[in-house]
Amino acid sequence: MRVVLPAGTTETALIDGISAAGAAPELMEHTPSADVEILAYGEPVMSPVTPVSPNGCPTPAAVTRAVREVVDFDVAVVDAGLTQSTAAPTVDLGVEPGTDVREAVAVPAADAVFDHAYDYGASLPDDELLIGETVPGGTTTALGVLTALGEPTAVSSSLPENPIERKRRVVDEALAASDFEPGDCEGRPLEAIEAVGDPVQPTVAGIAAGALEAGTEVTLAGGTQMIAVAAVLRHAGIDAPLSIATTSFVADEQGDRLEAACDRVDTDLTITDPGFDGRDHVAMERYCAGEAKEGVAMGGALSLVPDDEMAAVRDRLEAVCTRLGIDGSGEESPTTEEPRGL
Template sequence: MVDNVKIFGSDKVLKELEKSENMVFACVLGNTEVSKIEGISGAGGSPEMTPYTPALDVELMLRNEALSLPEIAITESDEVPAPTPGLLTKTTYELLDMPFVAVSAGLEVEPKTSYISLNGQPGGDLREGKGVPNPKEIYCNAVETGKLLTQLSDHLMIGESTPAGTTTAQGVLTALGYDVEGKVSGCMMHNPHELKTCVVNRALEKNNVKPGDLKDDPFKAVEIAGDPSLIAIAGLAIGSSVPVTLAGGTQMTAALALIKAIKPDFDFSNIAIATTVYVANDETSDILDIVNQIGDIAVYAADPKMENSSNPGLASFAKGSVKEGVGAGGSVLYAYLKGITPEEYLEKLEQLTAAVFG
């Protein structure tokens, strides 16, 4: 048992991660027009700023500063603006010199850093019946990238930065036939379930699709109701030759559902979700129920102890703001497995936050 980590299901992948000597972290980046819908996401601080969020997250990781805008992305909270969850992943990156690679699945704003392109396009507005224009191309390129990355590593951790990604995750899961209404998480304290469901229902109606109609056509599900990151994550995992940790919240359940639909014989004993306790304990969502609908897949929830932070923005995570993103939960888990204590972790996180935001 690992202190400050909740384990739901098998600990096999966790043990593989613990003994890993050459883990690589791939952060998948994506945009859709959905993030510009007022009230659906707090990422970036305002709807019109959401296209910049993934690029800014990667620029912070690799360059320690914002290059695409004057300031690093924030998340609007009901109390105080919260810093990007990318700071948690940045903390592990700094403490352990964690190998990190950015993967563009389909971006409106490309980062001004190095990254791998899957030749994807940003997603559209689900209300117009438009998800991802080229999901199969993104998938094939992601499979190739997964094969390449795991020739160089013994464990693949996949995170994501995709504003409004829980809405598109709900869209894909619904199209595939899963019961997820009111169960996906969100980055705001108030989870706008009615708005998300309205957007998803509109996407299906525009395409004359009922829930579950596309259970055997996962690429069509992404095309009408998804985002580029979800199909990219599925491709990376399927291409991997080593154990995979999906570092994220309920968005990762949609990637798992796509994997199951694309490759029914996939060995799910070699993959797990790693998230934060803020997602696992979230009363406005139910990640465990969604995972259980898909299969026997482990979920690990790491506790960053952010309620102990003297920084109001960081402390707001423990109150339900942000919760997850950019692989935060997986990166905290990895730090703990490699011997970093919660106190050491939080101290470094606060130092980085002060350096970036003052």
């Protein structure tokens, strides 16, 4: 099993109140670079931030890394528009960071990004792929693409209280800047991404499309952001079987809307509950309180864990948190000196 993780940035994440993926704008652009280092090495190596919320909730990369330490899997990180360099080995497809969706063009050359990613996905030798993502602001761009495609759905949030109305206002401004109305991009998904998306979307969609064409079984590892990618694939005429694997935290927030959205884009749905409510540890408590919820292929990684090994994942998460400078009470370890941003 290989987990493919496209990692990128979009200036959309800098819009006030949109994302919890950065405590300050100057830190947010480091979050995806730190995420992939945590997945590759177990902790940040070159990135100057440890992505942890002020309440002690670590990036989902910590959970995915904990799973990797219990259920080993290969990882391929794809640079899908990183602003900051990373020490993790990456596949470079020439993707540039995204701009603010309220500009006329959010993702220049989205079609070229898709084509390069398609070739990469088609070249992978695996029988099965999990494709994840890390991109601050990604739920807002997901809402933008879904709206442009005419797919009515809500999206999740990394915040306990989803600022969905603020996201909708941003999407309305973004569509107006690109001279589109909701649904204008039906059947033209790359135009939707170019107008109101982010660079991770055509990267994930292209990799998935190429892999599916090559006969590989593909699972999109994530929540409502991956519903947007699935919609892109369906609007592009790709009708191969497709699955989405996410967490119980997304399912709890979305309720029946999650299954309905998956039905609309004709994907199977796997929901995994990691059992965090049984542990007295700040990281797991914050996930249960609605922080983070998903990202960095967390839901897909958790779906690989046999039931009798989930307790081991929780143990490893505590160990990863210790390496990240988080003790069980949420107090900062005295050995941690890095600025934080989730």
